[in-house]
Structures are given as C-alpha cells and as structure tokens.
C-alpha cells in the first residue's frame with residue numbers, strides 16, 4: 656500500500672486521496688488576454704520527473720495541499736501546506752529506479 | 759389525518775452481525791449531530807458552552823459526559839450530543855461564537871454503529887485501510903476515512919470499541935460488509 660503524507664493527518668493510505676493536477680498555477684488578472692486565460696485553464700508542464708502537484712485528502716481531513724512527486728516512479732518526496740515555502744526538487748538521481756517507456 | 763413525521767431507522771430490516779465473545783455490533787442511539795466549520799478560536803468559544811472543547815490536535819476527539827467533538831480537519835469538527843432539541847442547542851452554541859462559522863444540523867443525515875470486542879479492529883480492517891493498532895490509532899483518535907467505498911467517521915472510544923458514523927443511505931452497504939468481514943472470525 657502506498658502511503659501519502661498529509662501535512663495535517665500524517666501518513667495515510669493513498670486511496671483516501673485524489674490528485675488535483677499541477678500546483679502553483681496562479682489565476683491571472685481578470686484583464687488578461689484570451690491566450691493567458693487559455694494557458695491558465697489548459698496548459699500544464701506534464702513532464703517526466705519530479706513535479707509539484709496539488710492533492711486533496713478527500714476521505715480524511717478534506718484539505719488541499721501540495722506534494723513533490725515523481726511522475727514516473729510515483730515516489731513522493733515532500734508534502735506541504737498551501738502557502739508554505741516550496742521544498743526543493745531533488746536531483747533526478749534520487750528518483751529511484753528509472754523506468755523507460757518503450758514505444 | 760395526522761401529519762406527524764415518523765423517524766424510520768436506517769437499519770430496519772438489516773441483521774447486525776455478532777460473533778460470540780469476539781464482536782458485537784449495536785446501533786448508536788439517536789443523537790444530535792452537527793458539522794462545525796470555523797477557526798480554532800470559534801471552536802474554542804463553542805467548547806466553553808458545549809462542554810468538550812474541540813481538539814486542535816489532528817485526528818483527536820474530546821468528550822465530556824455524553825457530548826463529544828471529533829476533529830475532522832483543521833477547521834472542521836463533528837459534534838455529538840444526546841438526542842433532543844437540535845435547533846435550540848445549535849442556537850445557543852452559535853450565540854457563543856462571535857466570528858464567521860457554520861454549524862449545520864446533520865442529526866438525521868448520519869447514523870452510527872458501535873463495534874465492540876477483541877475482533878472489532880480486525881473486522882474494520884477488512885475494508886478500512888488505516889493501521890488500527892493501538893499505537894497508530896490510540897483510544898481517543900477520530901478521523902474520516904473509508905470503509906470499502908463508503909466514507910465513514912471512525913472514532914476509537916475504547917481499546918476494543920469503535921464508533922462508526924456514516925450517511926444513513928450507506929447503512930445496508932456497511933452492515934453487509936461488516937457481516938461479510940466478520941464471517942472469518944466466527945470459526
């Protein structure tokens with residue numbers, strides 16, 4: 656069972672959580688252009704490697720928070736509350752076994 | 759013609775499982791239940807009138823007499839009190855709080871079961887993924903979690919006693935699963 660650390664409740668089973676996309680995407684001002692608005696709504700980095708993501712402890716405290724997670728190995732390295740200082744992204748070598756996707 | 763509303767038990771027609779000397783399952787008595795949303799200061803102000811002061815420590819319940827406040831989130835608590843005039847109690851509690859908050863009466867939305875016995879934790883673990891050992895989930899711990907696919911509130915009230923609260927429409931699903939998970943302990 657994969658444990659995800661909620662910054663409020665501590666380590667809890669993954670099934671209690673929902674992933675909620677890339678974190679730290681600021682809503683642009685109401686006066687922004689259509690392109691900026693489209694960027695905000697739809698454009699995401701979605702890269703292979705460590706990403707900052709929003710997660711929600713939906714079947715627990717219900718709170719949204721942020722994590723640093725590797726999108727290939729699914730390794731979680733940090734959890735932090737909304738508004739807290741962003742933890743550093745680890746070097747890629749720390750990601751655990753490298754998974755190559757063969758096409 | 760009478761217009762009186764009759765309160766129907768969510769457990770009518772359901773057979774509550776039991777395993778001799780190992781597990782008993784009983785329906786918690788009708789109760790006043792509130793969802794409280796607000797700051798810790800609002801919760802503390804409510805506690806001065808309510809009795810138990812809602813915990814600011816994560817996943818901990820406080821109780822005083824037959825009233826209890828269960829921590830569900832940093833700004834959310836689940837309050838339990840004996841059955842009675844829920845509207846009057848809510849008014850007196852809200853009057854004690856002088857900042858924005860929400861105190862919602864959910865007495866009839868939720869129901870409760872009490873699981874007691876040396877196998878209670880095992881039977882809960884049949885469908886709840888939390889570590890229910892005494893060290894990881896001590897007496898007095900409370901949290902929202904899952905029982906299979908149903909959201910529940912779990913509160914350990916004693917070493918071998920748990921109170922499980924959930925939406926009344928889940929009663930059949932949860933009782934059925936508890937019965938299924940209890941079967942292996944009946945041998």
Ligand SMILES: [Zn+2]
Nearest residue numbers: 661664712716
């Ligand atoms: Zn949580």
